[in-house]
Amino acid sequence: xxxxxxxxxxxxxxxxxxxxxxxxxxxxxxxxxxxxxxxxxxxxxxxxxxxxxxxxxxxxxxxxxxxxxxxxxxxxxxxxxxxxxxxxxxxxxxxxxxxxxxxxxxxxxxxxxxxxxxxxxxxxxxxxxxxxxxxxxxxxxxxxxxxxxxxxxxxxxxxxxxxxxxxxxxxxxxxxxxxxxxxxxxxxxxxxxxxxxxxxxxxxxxxxxxxxxxxxxxxxxxxxxxxxxxxxxxxxxxxxxxxxxxxxxxxxxxxxxxxxxxxxxxxxxxxxxxxxxxxxxxxxxxxxxxxxxxxxxxxxxxxxxxxxxxxxxxxxxxxxxxxxxxxxxxxxxxxxxxxxxxxxxxxxxxxxxxxxxxxxxxxxxxxxxxxxxxxxxxxxxxxxxxxxxxxxxxxxxxxxxxxxxxxxxxxxxxxxxxxxxxxxxxxxxxxxxxxxxxxxxxxxxxxxxxxxxxxxxxxxxxxxxxxxxxxxxxxxxxxxxxxxxxxxxxxxxxxxxxxxxxxxxxxxxxxxxxxxx
Amino acid sequence: xxxxxxxxxxxxxxxxxxxxxxxxxxxxxxxxxxxxxxxxxxxxxxxxxxxxxxxxxxxxxxxxxxxxxxxxxxxxxxxxxxxxxxxxxxxxxxxxxxxxxxxxxxxxxxxxxxxxxxxxxxxxxxxxxxxxxxxxxxxxxxxxxxxxxxxxxxxxxxxxxxxxxxxxxxxxxxxxxxxxxxxxxxxxxxxxxxxxxxxxxxxxxxxxxxxxxxxxxxxxxxxxxxxxxxxxxx
Numbered sequence: 001x002x003x004x005x006x007x008x009x010x011x012x013x014x015x016x017x018x019x020x021x022x023x024x025x026x027x028x029x030x031x032x033x034x035x036x037x038x039x040x041x042x043x044x045x046x047x048x049x050x051x052x053x054x055x056x057x058x059x060x061x062x063x064x065x066x067x068x069x070x071x072x073x074x075x076x077x078x079x080x081x082x083x084x085x086x087x088x089x090x091x092x093x094x095x096x097x098x099x100x101x102x103x104x105x106x107x108x109x110x111x112x113x114x115x116x117x118x119x120x121x122x123x124x125x126x127x128x129x130x131x132x133x134x135x136x137x138x139x140x141x142x143x144x145x146x147x148x149x150x151x152x153x154x155x156x157x158x159x160x161x162x163x164x165x166x167x168x169x170x171x172x173x174x175x176x177x178x179x180x181x182x183x184x185x186x187x188x189x190x191x192x193x194x195x196x197x198x199x200x201x202x203x204x205x206x207x208x209x210x211x212x213x214x215x216x217x218x219x220x221x222x223x224x225x226x227x228x229x230x231x232x233x234x235x236x237x238x239x240x241x242x243x244x245x246x247x248x249x250x251x252x253x254x255x256x257x258x259x260x261x262x263x264x265x266x267x268x269x270x271x272x273x274x275x276x277x278x279x280x281x282x283x284x285x286x287x288x289x290x291x292x293x294x295x296x297x298x299x300x301x302x303x304x305x306x307x308x309x310x311x312x313x314x315x316x317x318x319x320x321x322x323x324x325x326x327x328x329x330x331x332x333x334x335x336x337x338x339x340x341x342x343x344x345x346x347x348x349x350x351x352x353x354x355x356x357x358x359x360x361x362x363x364x365x366x367x368x369x370x371x372x373x374x375x376x377x378x379x380x381x382x383x384x385x386x387x388x389x390x391x392x393x394x395x396x397x398x399x400x401x402x403x404x405x406x407x408x409x410x411x412x413x414x415x416x417x418x419x420x421x422x423x424x425x426x427x428x429x430x431x432x433x434x435x436x437x438x439x440x441x442x443x444x445x446x447x448x449x450x451x452x453x454x455x456x457x458x459x460x461x462x463x464x465x466x467x468x469x470x471x472x473x474x475x476x477x478x479x480x481x482x483x484x485x486x487x488x489x490x491x492x493x494x495x496x497x498x499x500x501x502x503x504x505x506x507x508x509x510x511x512x513x514x515x516x517x
Numbered sequence: 518x519x520x521x522x523x524x525x526x527x528x529x530x531x532x533x534x535x536x537x538x539x540x541x542x543x544x545x546x547x548x549x550x551x552x553x554x555x556x557x558x559x560x561x562x563x564x565x566x567x568x569x570x571x572x573x574x575x576x577x578x579x580x581x582x583x584x585x586x587x588x589x590x591x592x593x594x595x596x597x598x599x600x601x602x603x604x605x606x607x608x609x610x611x612x613x614x615x616x617x618x619x620x621x622x623x624x625x626x627x628x629x630x631x632x633x634x635x636x637x638x639x640x641x642x643x644x645x646x647x648x649x650x651x652x653x654x655x656x657x658x659x660x661x662x663x664x665x666x667x668x669x670x671x672x673x674x675x676x677x678x679x680x681x682x683x684x685x686x687x688x689x690x691x692x693x694x695x696x697x698x699x700x701x702x703x704x705x706x707x708x709x710x711x712x713x714x715x716x717x718x719x720x721x722x723x724x725x726x727x728x729x730x731x732x733x734x735x736x737x738x739x740x741x742x743x744x745x746x747x748x749x750x751x
Binding site for chain 1: 530531537539541551555556558561633637646705716720732733735747
């Protein structure tokens with residue numbers, strides 16, 4: 001009996017006495033512990049469920065990326081990639097870019113790391129990456145580091161923007177990350193290869209001296225040294241190739257035809273089976289190649305085979321000896337030959353947008369001995385655009401007008417499948433036609449003009465593997481409503497007044513019935 | 518517990534309180550919906566609507582729970598409940614689940630508004646679903662706070678105002694996250710209801726956030742049980 005009483009006492013004490021307060025503390029601590037445990041588990045295993053669109057999810061790495069990177073990681077188990085944000089985790093301004101990076105970390109556990117460095121607290125940290133980007137690195141950049149290369153990507157590069165409204169159209173995050181990881185992990189450096197054998201700038205020089213470190217770049221082509229320096233700066237290994245004697249090396253990202261005096265060999269009726277030089281260029285562009293730069297000037301003679309190829313494939317050509325001059329807007333003392341280029345107002349494709357994004361329109365670019373280019377706008381070819389125009393006061397053949405002096409053509413093309421059959425892999429192929437060889441020379445690149453900045457911007461794009469494997473962009477669903485003001489008002493009245501009023505009426509009836517019952 | 522749940526649920530619709538709550542909820546929510554979507558036309562933003570709706574919850578949901586326990590105390594009917602063969606925990610949970618059911622039903626009815634978006638636009642129902650799901654859990658937390666305050670007093674007005682104050686403090690904590698001291702920011706983000714809601718707005722069901730809402734709600738219900746246990750044996 002006494003024992004029972006004691007038990008009840010104890011129980012009561014437990015229920016509302018000092019021990020009750022202890023209970024409350026224990027429950028609160030338990031609650032905190034459960035949440036800490038959940039946070040801890042979340043850091044180890046992804047406890048987030050992505051319910052965005054099934055076909056292409058914003059924050060989930062798709063099967064295409066898993067296939068590509070999975071194979072690479074399988075072949076090289078020690079391959080590590082670091083995705084580095086330049087702000088503390090809680091201050092990263094783009095949650096989508098960060099969230100997708102987390103998804104890469106959890107998908108490729110042990111191969112991809114996520115690191116945060118606060119460059120505001122430690123500005124010197126960003127200095128080691130200064131060669132990666134023309135504009136200063138900010139907290140709005142993410143860096144993808146592999147064993148061999150480093151890529152700095154602005155948050156804006158993760159989106160596709162509508163050129164007219166400036167609104168985000170789609171999220172290209174997976175494509176961007178996967179391409180950057182592939183690029184950062186490539187063992188071999190990309191190559192920039194000059195063609196020789198057609199009287200080009202480097203023709204007749206000791207080509208072996210081109211290979212190797214920058215200091216060994218040939219002095220004889222001294223006016224091209226700043227351009228070659230830029231190539232090295234942007235991570236290219238520089239080589240030259242005579243297409244009659246050798247093949248374009250693999251890993252060539254940029255094939256440069258600089259100031260040719262003689263034409264490339266085309267189809268030979270006497271030896272129809274033999275591969276011509278044009279065939280070699282075509283094979284390169286249809287295969288592993290990504291960029292082709294042909295630089296001509298007002299002294300460049302007619303090059304029927306080369307220009308037929310450029311015209312047919314890319315809609316780009318030039319009018320031989322059609323010099324473009326500008327007395328009103330040119331460098332003083334140049335007699336109008338060294339004219340100033342201007343950025344076109346309407347940018348049509350991602351290539352020109354990306355190359356010209358560092359420029360605000362106030363910069364000046366000089367093009368000496370420029371020749372008139374022609375850009376086929378007839379829709380026979382797709383993807384052509386203009387990077388640089390002359391000013392409206394430019395003159396060519398006695399006619400005043402705006403003439404393109406740096407044009408391009410860019411398209412995504414299926415990559416040849418070495419095993420035959422179809423492939424879902426695509427790579428952007430871009431051909432550039434530059435109407436002034438002096439643009440790349442010391443006169444242009446080592447001056448107060450923005451030629452060097454433009455060249456580096458262009459080389460950065462050329463050095464980027466614009467390759468993807470059926471990775472879809474994730475379209476943002478527009479929330480815009482196609483509703484008239486009248487309809488909006490009508491529905492506002494319905495949802496705000498009519499429906500609640502109906503419920504209120506029921507309430508009144510219930511109240512009245514209760515009152516009278 | 519089920520008997521308490523049924524009695525409480527019936528109570529909401531025998532008296533006008535349930536209808537008044539529904540009418541006010543639909544009116545305020547409808548107004549916010551119209552302002553954020555229909556009236557904005559091409560700049561419609563469902564995310565803004567949900568964000569404002571959380572603040573509306575802070576006022577509306579305590580109105581639903583303010584009577585739950587305080588009214589019983591006021592009318593002395595709690596003596597009956599205390600001596601009934603149901604545990605205090607069962608009684609509190611029964612009342613809580615009844616208010617949660619009413620809230621869920623009204624939230625579901627309110628979601629019919631989204632059909633208008635379908636008619637005039639191309640809404641992302643996945644994002645809407647994830648936001649609604651999170652709003653349900655946030656509402657569940659607010660109701661638990663309301664039940665706790667209702668257990669403290671017999672004055673329904675004090676119960677409502679007390680709940681509203683606490684909920685607003687919990688929401689206002691989020692604005693401290695701008696503080697540059699990183700550990701403070703981290704702590705604030707960890708406890709902030711709004712910060713934990715963010716992933717749901719872009720289509721991610723964050724299990725840790727759901728655990729947070731559920732456990733904090735459980736703590737408030739536990740506190741309400743302690744209040745009643747104490748009173749029962751006092």
